[in-house]
Amino acid sequence: STLVLFTDGYADQFGGPKGKKFKYSNLQKLLLEISPLPLAQQKHELDQRFEEWKGKLEQVDDVCLIGVRF
Numbered sequence: 001s002t003l004v005l006f007t008d009g010y011a012d013q014f015g016g017p018k019g020k021k022f023k024y025s026n027l028q029k030l031l032l033e034i035s036p037l038p039l040a041q042q043k044h045e046l047d048q049r050f051e052e053w054k055g056k057l058e059q060v061d062d063v064c065l066i067g068v069r070f
Helices: 024-034 039-054
Strands: 002-006 065-069
């Protein structure tokens, strides 16, 4: 099992093709999709997806995700 704590920064980031927020529903889907991966790989995927979503837009808030596998 993995516990993930996070701030609102990831979900509130503007980006994508229409410049909209990422949203919590997309974050939940992403976390479930990458959950079988080792935590280090999950971090890489989260970083990569965030940068792809943000594109050339500025980061609007702090982003903090903490994952604990037990």
